[in-house]
Amino acid sequence: MASEKEVKLLDFGVSPFGVRTRIALAEKEVEYEYKEEKNLNLGEKSELLLKSNPVHKKIPVLIHHDKPICESLIIVQYIDEVFPSKTPILPSDPYARALARFWADFVDKKISQYALRVWKLKKGEELEETKKELVENLRTLEAELGEKKYFGGEDFGLVDIAFVPFTSWFYSFQAFGLLSVEDEFPKLAAWGKRCIERKSVAKSLSEPKKLYEFLSARRKVLGVE
Amino acid sequence: MAVPEKGVKLLDFWMSPFGQRCRIALAEKEVEYEYKEEDLSKKSDLLLKSNPVHKKIPVLIHDGKSICESLIIVEYIDEVFPGKTNILPSDPYARSHARFWADFVDKKVYDCGSKLFKSKSEALEELNKEFICILKTLETELGEKKYFGDDAFGLVDIAFAPFTSWFYTFEALGLSVEKECPKLAAWGNRIMERESVAKSLHEPTKIYDLFCELRKKFVDA
Numbered sequence: 001m002a003s004e005k006e007v008k009l010l011d012f013g014v015s016p017f018g019v020r021t022r023i024a025l026a027e028k029e030v031e032y033e034y035k036e037e038k039n040l041n042l043g044e045k046s047e048l049l050l051k052s053n054p055v056h057k058k059i060p061v062l063i064h065h066d067k068p069i070c071e072s073l074i075i076v077q078y079i080d081e082v083f084p085s086k087t088p089i090l091p092s093d094p095y096a097r098a099l100a101r102f103w104a105d106f107v108d109k110k111i112s113q114y115a116l117r118v119w120k121l122k123k124g125e126e127l128e129e130t131k132k133e134l135v136e137n138l139r140t141l142e143a144e145l146g147e148k149k150y151f152g153g154e155d156f157g158l159v160d161i162a163f164v165p166f167t168s169w170f171y172s173f174q175a176f177g178l179l180s181v182e183d184e185f186p187k188l189a190a191w192g193k194r195c196i197e198r199k200s201v202a203k204s205l206s207e208p209k210k211l212y213e214f215l216s217a218r219r220k221v222l223g224v225e
Numbered sequence: 226m227a228v229p230e231k232g233v234k235l236l237d238f239w240m241s242p243f244g245q246r247c248r249i250a251l252a253e254k255e256v257e258y259e260y261k262e263e264d265l266s267k268k269s270d271l272l273l274k275s276n277p278v279h280k281k282i283p284v285l286i287h288d289g290k291s292i293c294e295s296l297i298i299v300e301y302i303d304e305v306f307p308g309k310t311n312i313l314p315s316d317p318y319a320r321s322h323a324r325f326w327a328d329f330v331d332k333k334v335y336d337c338g339s340k341l342f343k344s345k346s347e348a349l350e351e352l353n354k355e356f357i358c359i360l361k362t363l364e365t366e367l368g369e370k371k372y373f374g375d376d377a378f379g380l381v382d383i384a385f386a387p388f389t390s391w392f393y394t395f396e397a398l399g400l401s402v403e404k405e406c407p408k409l410a411a412w413g414n415r416i417m418e419r420e421s422v423a424k425s426l427h428e429p430t431k432i433y434d435l436f437c438e439l440r441k442k443f444v445d446a
Binding site: 055064067069070071074075077078081082094095097098101102105106140 | 278287290292293294297298300301304305317318320321322324325328329362
């Protein structure tokens with residue numbers, strides 16, 4: 001089994017991309033050293049981060065046997081391939097794998113940019129446009145989930161890991177008067193609750209109220225409130 | 226219940242670099258398939274049904290099942306069709322490295338390259354600088370290797386290959402890849418020696434002609 005020194009994760013508390021990698025490592029029961037980039041929101045990056053991800057200079061970065069792997073979905077697939085476990089993150093059938101990759105990519109292209117921007121915007125046209133895109137795309141995602149237990153069907157997998165970190169934002173969306181996921185997307189809300197029953201998710205997700213405090217403070221600084 | 230149609234079909238548009246990636250991958254694996262050219266101003270029912278989420282090409286339809294997004298299609302082709310050559314390496318770290326650089330091409334090259342194409346003359350100098358930076362980063366990654374995959378032509382080569390047809394047009398916009406990134410230019414010539422690439426890419430002058438047409442319509446108007 002991997003010892004603490006073999007695996008290191010460079011991360012930043014509230015990053016949903018970092019949470020993805022933490023969930024994947026927990027699913028595989030991998031022991032690792034967690035290294036917080038404490039002042040990332042002040043624009044400060046450690047030498048290790050700059051050396052490990054010189055191209056994008058972003059977290060998360062997984063360092064395994066001193067070799068860095070970057071980009072959260074790439075890291076999650078690496079974790080799946082390198083650390084065996086009872087539960088694979090990607091299915092074995094190539095078509096099912098392609099579908100999983102497609103929907104994880106959808107979360108990246110169509111959900112994350114809007115979710116991570118909507119709370120920062122002052123009242124106006126840009127806010128309305130961003131809200132509209134987010135709602136439309138959540139609707140598409142909910143339709144894909146349908147009546148399934150997880151996006152992967154019976155098995156918790158890549159798409160669940162890709163999207164579940166954003167459930168921490170639902171409380172803030174409601175509190176800021178932006179969107180009630182519970183009311184508008186009950187299937188997604190129910191899925192979120194099911195995911196939290198998994199230990200890997202419960203211990204990795206940002207606590208919604210703490211995140212709300214963090215985002216509120218940021219909103220004040222940005223002059224949104 | 227209707228039996229799904231057997232075989233491989235590719236819904237595509239001739240000049241799409243994303244479609245070309247799929248064509249190269251299918252050729253590398255020597256897969257026979259039906260090519261269907263889409264009129265993007267009037268998308269076919271089949272396209273809308275096969276990619277209802279994004280409504281974009283390319284779409285690979287294999288035995289009635291549709292796969293979308295070019296890099297996902299290329300990985301699918303690699304997993305499903307055995308061939309003399311693997312598109313992704315077998316070592317997990319090497320695989321993550323390949324995926325990282327293919328993703329870099331998607332995030333940085335296409336975005337900036339298309340901005341360059343659409344930009345008015347005043348914005349060109351800044352965009353040129355930005356694009357050269359991006360190309361130089363890629364060139365550093367290539368280094369002295371024969372291909373991005375080292376000795377093996379692979380995912381990153383396939384991801385970036387279609388953009389080599391654009392080099393001629395970039396030259397017209399004041400950006401010489403030959404001069405700024407000679408290793409990248411040399412790699413571009415090397416990959417054209419592969420049949421899969423030579424038969425999937427278009428004449429650079431065709432891209433240039435289309436670019437001039439589009440510029441007349443949208444930019445210089």
